[in-house]
Amino acid sequence: MRAFVVAVFVFLYLPIALVVLFSFNAGHHASEFTGFSVQWYGKALSNPFLVEALKNSLFIATTSALLAALCGTAAALGLQRVGVRTRALFDALLGAAIVVPGVVIGISTLVALVQLFAVVNPFLASLWPTDQPPRLSLGYGSIIAAHGLFSMALVTMIVGTRLSSLDRNLVEASSDLYATPLTTFRSIVLPQIMPAVIAGFLLAFTFSFDDFIIAFFVAGAQTTLPIYVFASIRRGVTPEINAIATIVLCASVLLVLLAQWQLGRRKPSP
Amino acid sequence: MRRSLFRKNLVTALLLAPATLWLVVFLVLPFVAIAVFSVGERAPEGGYQAALTFAQYANLPARATAFWNTMVLAPAGALACLLVAYPVAYYLALRAPQRWRLILLALIVIPFWTSLLMRTYAWMYILGGRGIPALLAYVGIEDLRLINTPGAVLLGIVYGYLPLMILPIYVSLERLDRRLLEASADLGATPLSTFLGVTLRLSLPGVMTGFSLVMILLLGEYLIPTLLGGGKVFFIGNALVDLFLQSRNWPFGSAIAITLVLVSVVVLIVANRISTRLSGARRVDLI
Numbered sequence: 215m216r217a218f219v220v221a222v223f224v225f226l227y228l229p230i231a232l233v234v235l236f237s238f239n240a241g242h243h244a245s246e247f248t249g250f251s252v253q254w255y256g257k258a259l260s261n262p263f264l265v266e267a268l269k270n271s272l273f274i275a276t277t278s279a280l281l282a283a284l285c286g287t288a289a290a291l292g293l294q295r296v297g298v299r300t301r302a303l304f305d306a307l308l309g310a311a312i313v314v315p316g317v318v319i320g321i322s323t324l325v326a327l328v329q330l331f332a333v334v335n336p337f338l339a340s341l342w343p344t345d346q347p348p349r350l351s352l353g354y355g356s357i358i359a360a361h362g363l364f365s366m367a368l369v370t371m372i373v374g375t376r377l378s379s380l381d382r383n384l385v386e387a388s389s390d391l392y393a394t395p396l397t398t399f400r401s402i403v404l405p406q407i408m409p410a411v412i413a414g415f416l417l418a419f420t421f422s423f424d425d426f427i428i429a430f431f432v433a434g435a436q437t438t439l440p441i442y443v444f445a446s447i448r449r450g451v452t453p454e455i456n457a458i459a460t461i462v463l464c465a466s467v468l469l470v471l472l473a474q475w476q477l478g479r480r481k482p483s484p
Numbered sequence: 485m486r487r488s489l490f491r492k493n494l495v496t497a498l499l500l501a502p503a504t505l506w507l508v509v510f511l512v513l514p515f516v517a518i519a520v521f522s523v524g525e526r527a528p529e530g531g532y533q534a535a536l537t538f539a540q541y542a543n544l545p546a547r548a549t550a551f552w553n554t555m556v557l558a559p560a561g562a563l564a565c566l567l568v569a570y571p572v573a574y575y576l577a578l579r580a581p582q583r584w585r586l587i588l589l590a591l592i593v594i595p596f597w598t599s600l601l602m603r604t605y606a607w608m609y610i611l612g613g614r615g616i617p618a619l620l621a622y623v624g625i626e627d628l629r630l631i632n633t634p635g636a637v638l639l640g641i642v643y644g645y646l647p648l649m650i651l652p653i654y655v656s657l658e659r660l661d662r663r664l665l666e667a668s669a670d671l672g673a674t675p676l677s678t679f680l681g682v683t684l685r686l687s688l689p690g691v692m693t694g695f696s697l698v699m700i701l702l703l704g705e706y707l708i709p710t711l712l713g714g715g716k717v718f719f720i721g722n723a724l725v726d727l728f729l730q731s732r733n734w735p736f737g738s739a740i741a742i743t744l745v746l747v748s749v750v751v752l753i754v755a756n757r758i759s760t761r762l763s764g765a766r767r768v769d770l771i
Contacts (some may be wrong), residue, residue, distance in 0.1 A: 215571060215574075215575055215579065216575065216579075218571050218572075218575075219571065219572050219575045219576075222568060222572050222646070223591065225643065226591075226592070226595050226643070226646065227595065228606075228610070229603045229604075229606030229607055229610065229643070230595060230598065230603060230606070232606045232609065232610065233602050233603070233605075233606050246614065284502075285502040285503050285506060286503065288498075288499045288500070288502060288503065289499065289500055289502070289503035291499050292496050292497075292498075292499030292500035292503075293500070295492070295495075295496040295499070296496060296500070304500075304503075304507075307507045307511060307512070308507075310511060311507065311511050313700060313748065313752065314511075314745060314748070315700075315701070315703060315704020315721070315744060315745075315748065316704060317704045317706055317720075317721045317724050317725070317741075317744075318518075318704060318724075318741045318744060318745055319511075319514075321518065321724055321728050321737060321738075321741055322514030322515055322517060322518045322741065323510060323514045324728065325514065325517045325518055325521055325532075325734060325738065326510075326513050326514035326516075326517040326518075329517060359506070359509075359510050360510060362506065362510075363506060363507070363510045363511055366503060366506055370503065424599055424600065424601075426600075426601055426706075426707060427704075427706050427707070427721070430725070430729075431728065431729070440599065440601050443599070443601050443602065443605075444601060444707075447601075447605055447608070447711065451605065455602075456602075459598075459599060459602040462598075462599060463598045463599070463602075466598055466599075467594055467598070471590075
C-alpha cells in the first residue's frame with residue numbers, strides 16, 4: 215500500500231517537475247532539453263504581451279477577490295438577520311453560483327451582457343452630447359464580475375460557517391456592557407471572522423487567477439494569463455511559458471500556505 | 485421601538501444588497517437569457533432571432549457524440565479517480581505516522597492550486613511523441629499512440645481531480661471510530677470483512693461526496709478533453725465553445741447549456757438521495 219501511495223505522489227508531481235525543469239532549458243522548445251539556462255526567465259519578463267497578460271490577471275484576481283470578500287462577508291452577516299425563507303432562497307442561489315459549470319456561467323454571462331450592451335449603448339449614444347459616447351463592452355469589468363460571482367458565493371459560505379460557530383454569549387455580554395452594535399462588531403465579531411475572510415479572499419484570488427473557461431468567453435479583447443498560455447499551447451510553447459508558470463507556481467504555493475495558516479489560526483478567546 | 489426595528493431592517497437590507505444585485509445581474513438574468521435564447525432561432529448571420537420553438541432541443545441529437553462522451557467519460561473518470569484516491573485516503577487517515585499526516589495532506593492539495601492548464605500541458609508532452617512513446621520505442625514497442633485517445637482524457641481527469649476526491653474520503657475515514665475496527669477484529673472478523681463491513685461502509689458518505697463533486701465538475705469540463713483529446717474526444721464543454729465562439733449558433737448552444745444544467749441538477753439530486761439513504765442505513769445499523 216505504501217508503494218502505491220508513493221506512486222500516486224510521483225504521478226502528482228511528475229508533470230510539475232517537468233514544467234519547472236523545462237523552464238531552465240537552454241533550447242528553444244519546451245519539448246527537448248538541451249542544456250541548463252535561466253535565459254527564459256529574462257525573456258519571459260521582457261515579453262510585453264506576456265507581462266501584460268500577467269498584469270491583467272493580477273489586477274482582475276485582486277479586484278474580484280476584494281469585491282467578493284467585501285460583499286460576501288456583508289452577505290454572510292446579513293443572512294444571520296433574516297428569516298428562514300429568505301435564507302433558503304439565498305442559500306439556493308449561492309449554491310447554484312458554485313455548482314453551475316464554469317462554461318455555462320461563461321456563455322450565459324456573455325449572452326446576457328451582449329444583449330444588455332445592445333440596448334444600453336445606443337441609449338447612451340442618444341443621450342451623450344458629443345460624437346464619442348462611452349461604449350460599454352466586454353473586458354475587465356465583465357471578467358471581474360463573472361469571477362466575483364463564484365468567489366462571493368464561496369466567501370459567503372466560508373464566513374457563514376465561521377459565524378455560525380461564533381460564541382453568542384460574547385456578543386450578548388458586549389451589548390449588556392453598553393457597547394454600541396458597531397463597537398461590538400468591531401471588537402468581538404470582526405476579529406473572530408477575519409481569518410475566514412482572509413482565507414476566502416486568498417481562495418477567491420487563486421480561483422480567479424487560474425480560471426480559463428469563464429474568462430475565455432467574457433474577456434472581449436482582453437488577455438489574461440491562462441488565455442495567453444492556452445493560445446501559446448496552440449501555437450507551440452517556448453520555455454518562456456514554463457518560466458512564468460514556475461514563477462506563478464511558487465507564488466501560488468506561498469499564497470495557499472498563507473490561506474491554510476489563516477484558516478487554521480484560532481484567536482484565543484478573550 | 486418601531487424606529488429601531490426599521491433601522492435593523494435597513495442595516496440587513498444594506499448588508500444583503502450588493503450580493504443580491506450580483507446574484508440577480510450575473511446569475512439569474514444570464515440564466516433567463518439563455519433560457520429565452522434556447523427557444524429562439526439562429527439569425528442568418530449568426531447570433532439570435534426571437535422565436536418560440538423547441539427546434540433547438542429537438543436538434544440536440546446532432547451533438548449526441550459530445551453528450552455520449554461526457555456521460556460515459558465523466559462517470560468513468562470519477563470512478564477511476566475514486567479507485568486511485570481511496571487507498572491514498574485510507575493510508576493517510578489510518579496508516580500514515582501522525583507527524584507525517586498533515587505534510588502529506590498538504591502535498592496532496594498543493595498541485596491542485598497550481599495552474600491546471602500548465603499541468604495538463606505537461607501531460608501533452610509526456611503522452612506525446614517525445615514522451616512515453618519515444619521511451620517505449622527504445623524497447624521495441626513502436627507506433628503507440630497515447631495522446632488524443634479516451635485513455636489520455638481519462639488520465640488527465642484522474643490527475644486533475646484526484647485531490648478533490650481524496651479530501652472528502654480522508655475526512656470521513658479520519659472521523660472513523662477506531663474502536664469499531666478493534667471490536668470487529670475481536671469478534672473474529674477477517675481483515676477483509678472488517679474492511680468491507682466497517683471501514684468501507686462508514687466511509688461511504690465521503691465517497692459519495694467526492695464522487696458527486698468530481699462528476700458535477702467533469703460534466704462541464706473543457707480543458708482536459710481539448711488538450712489531451714485533441715478534437716477527437718470532445719465533451720459538452722467543447723460543443724459549447726464551438727457553438728458560441730466559432731459557429732455562432734447561440735440558440736442551439738443555449739439549449740445545450742440548459743440541458744447540461746438540468747443533467748447536473750439530476751446528478752446532484754440522485755447523489756443526494758443515495759447519500760441520505762447511505763447515512764440513514766448507517767444510523768439504523770448502529771442502533
